[in-house]
Amino acid sequence: MTAKKTEDFERPDGRGITEMRPITAKVGVVPNADGSAMFSFGDTVAIAAVYGPKKMHPQHSQNPEKGTLRCNYNMISFSVNDRIRPGPSRRSQEISKVTEWALEPAVMLDNYPNMVIDVHIQILQANASTRCAGINAAAMALAHAGIPMKEMVSSVSIGKLDKTLVVDVNKKEEDWEEGEGATDIAMSFTSNSDKITHMQLDGHITTEQLEEAMKLGREATRKIYEIQKRTLKDIEIMEGVEE
Amino acid sequence: MTDEEYERKIVIPGEIIAEGDDYLPGEGTEKKEGKIYSLRYGLADEQNKLVKIIPLSGVYQPRRGNVVIGKVELLTYNGWVIDIGTAENAFLSLMEVPRFVNKDALEEVMDIGDLVVAKVWNINRRGIDLSIKIRGLGKIDEGIVVKINPNKVPRVIGKEGSMISLVKDKTNCNITVGQNGLIWIKGQRIEDELKAKEAINFITEKSFVKGLTDEVTKWFDEAK
Numbered sequence: 001m002t003a004k005k006t007e008d009f010e011r012p013d014g015r016g017i018t019e020m021r022p023i024t025a026k027v028g029v030v031p032n033a034d035g036s037a038m039f040s041f042g043d044t045v046a047i048a049a050v051y052g053p054k055k056m057h058p059q060h061s062q063n064p065e066k067g068t069l070r071c072n073y074n075m076i077s078f079s080v081n082d083r084i085r086p087g088p089s090r091r092s093q094e095i096s097k098v099t100e101w102a103l104e105p106a107v108m109l110d111n112y113p114n115m116v117i118d119v120h121i122q123i124l125q126a127n128a129s130t131r132c133a134g135i136n137a138a139a140m141a142l143a144h145a146g147i148p149m150k151e152m153v154s155s156v157s158i159g160k161l162d163k164t165l166v167v168d169v170n171k172k173e174e175d176w177e178e179g180e181g182a183t184d185i186a187m188s189f190t191s192n193s194d195k196i197t198h199m200q201l202d203g204h205i206t207t208e209q210l211e212e213a214m215k216l217g218r219e220a221t222r223k224i225y226e227i228q229k230r231t232l233k234d235i236e237i238m239e240g241v242e243e
Numbered sequence: 244m245t246d247e248e249y250e251r252k253i254v255i256p257g258e259i260i261a262e263g264d265d266y267l268p269g270e271g272t273e274k275k276e277g278k279i280y281s282l283r284y285g286l287a288d289e290q291n292k293l294v295k296i297i298p299l300s301g302v303y304q305p306r307r308g309n310v311v312i313g314k315v316e317l318l319t320y321n322g323w324v325i326d327i328g329t330a331e332n333a334f335l336s337l338m339e340v341p342r343f344v345n346k347d348a349l350e351e352v353m354d355i356g357d358l359v360v361a362k363v364w365n366i367n368r369r370g371i372d373l374s375i376k377i378r379g380l381g382k383i384d385e386g387i388v389v390k391i392n393p394n395k396v397p398r399v400i401g402k403e404g405s406m407i408s409l410v411k412d413k414t415n416c417n418i419t420v421g422q423n424g425l426i427w428i429k430g431q432r433i434e435d436e437l438k439a440k441e442a443i444n445f446i447t448e449k450s451f452v453k454g455l456t457d458e459v460t461k462w463f464d465e466a467k
Binding site: 034035052053054055064106108112113114115143144145146147148149150151152190191192228229232233 | 252253255256257258271273280282283284285298299300301302330331368
């Protein structure tokens with residue numbers, strides 16, 4: 001990578017700067033859902049379950065033009081070291097909305113007027129990048145539920161620790177305090193058209209470095225896409241045995 | 244198993260299934276710049292240059308001409324609202340019933356909770372319309388109804404109905420398979436019906452096995 005003085009930067013967990021944490025993914029983890037998936041970056045574990053398309057209730061929130069994608073992001077109270085208060089919070093509501101926007105461009109909702117597709121994302125374990133893990137899991141779960149989609153969505157977080165850009169930040173890196181401190185950029189890309197469907201930035205960054213970060217993100221999401229693809233393709237045998 | 248002669252592979256949304264102008268995009272696919280992309284998760288199938296996706300999962304999508312089994316949800320002044328397991332409830336109009344119905348006593352024909360075999364004759368933006376004008380359709384009075392995963396219905400029917408006729412022969416039951424995953428079994432004796440139900444459950448469990456028809460034949464011989 002284009003790292004000048006950052007080449008010998010050492011990450012707290014000894015990863016290379018473009019190295020992601022070990023990723024595991026699984027499809028069909030929630031038997032009662034129409035589609036489900038699990039996705040994890042190291043210790044961050046997200047489970048997504050898709051229900052629908054089903055009729056939207058209450059009726060006044062129906063959209064007769066196209067279907068609605070409704071995401072619900074929730075961190076389970078034991079997902080972090082200090083127990084978090086269960087239930088919706090300001091933060092989880094925002095992430096739910098952002099997840100919706102990240103996935104919507106890929107999902108073809110035109111065929112489902114007055115209907116809703118519910119996506120429930122549960123964070124079982126959190127070690128930063130939870131929204132990225134959630135989006136990845138949700139994209140897989142939507143595909144697994146047989147929802148028509150133009151393409152897949154993959155998400156990753158890029159961090160800037162002092163002056164160095166790193167891929168897939170964990171909690172320790174998110175709280176980086178040396179030098180310029182930490183900047184955390186969560187971003188999602190579509191698989192074919194390579195468009196950005198979601199980007200959030202927390203911290204400070206120069207335009208040049210942001211472009212660099214996007215390049216890193218694009219490369220990392222391609223790897224994630226390959227994992228999502230492989231997991232979805234491997235499923236049939238597993239599902240057959242289970243059912 | 245239906246047919247495994249040509250290698251079908253699982254595709255995911257956005258994947259390129261075929262390239263070149265001689266291929267035609269079928270159900271669940273899209274053609275863009277000479278390439279055929281998959282729009283949903285399932286098995287890619289190609290027949291006579293027509294590429295389509297066979298769904299593996301997801302909720303039942305009604306299609307015109309499908310025979311379905313549903314439950315009466317509501318009586319309206321001109322018909323019945325029927326739940327066939329789709330997002331939108333289906334409607335069976337009085338006009339689509341081949342007999343005289345007293346408009347003030349719809350419940351005499353079908354009441355809430357009754358099961359009915361019907362055909363999807365129209366799907367539009369307003370909803371799904373059902374009909375029972377054809378022979379063999381109508382209210383279910385006797386027998387049992389089994390529910391399976393709608394994605395496994397093709398397995399239960401088999402290639403050109405081979406699987407279902409095997410079960411029918413072996414159990415002496417009359418079986419109607421609704422495309423929405425409900426199966427109506429009616430036999431002379433309750434034992435026959437239960438046998439048929441067991442067989443159907445066996446088929447859905449083993450739906451991934453190759454040469455399933457032979458497997459089921461074996462299962463019947465052993466169970467005797």
